[in-house]
Amino acid sequence: MEPQQAKALIDTAWRAISQCDWDTLETLSHPDAAMRYGASQRVAGPGGVRAFFEHYGQNYRLDMRDYHPLVSGDRAAVETRLRLTYHTTKAGFPEARGQFAVVPFASFITFRDNLFYRTHLVYSLDDWMRVFDAAPEAQGR
């Protein structure tokens, strides 16, 4: 896969996540795609990837537009400054007031047939949990 093609695919996916465009996101995954997060959790297929992000999108805005990709052959790594906004209260969690935090977010990708084939997400739970105590977005920037 050409580097510019890989970067365009990443850009389309990251924009789709940022805009909650789950239909577009689903079209970017290989039929046999798998996505890991943490050490052992895993979702499979385009529908699984869509469901993962759609689930988080119910409570958070995931703004992925601040990112930097590295591409080598059929693999890529993306360092993202995830701008996380907690907009809708999640059961058992503090009340959502638009709290905002920046979470370092790593993605390691293998492409096949010009689509996302294997993806491994790495982020710190500590960083994610900080959003609950953070100020709303306008004050957090």
Next chain:
Amino acid sequence: MTEEDIVAVADIMFTAANHRDWDNALRYVSHETVINIGPLGELRGKTGADGVIAYFERHYDFKFLSWQHTVEGCESATLATARLTYLETVHGLPEATGQVAEIPVAVFGTWRDGYLERVRFIISFVDFMSAV
């Protein structure tokens, strides 16, 4: 440094860390290297690196089980899996009783003149928290 050089050096650093060979692990860290690592924030240079090592060696035994690098130009990204053994209690975490977990670690490096200019670690404690 070529991309091949960066891969070779990064391999040396991970292997050396597994052997607690800190001279080799830190050979490419300069006094100006900026280090970002989750629980410790931003540190600088070999002194900062020594602080990172001291913190992790105090609380954990660790070994990198696998790693894979992606390099483009003067930048690198490594996805590693580390086996962590929790030896001494960290404030705010449950008591350490030797719990073991395998956790993913992401490392992003920027290289200049043969040295690391910046290095950022993202450590996923999700599975570690489940284990403790």
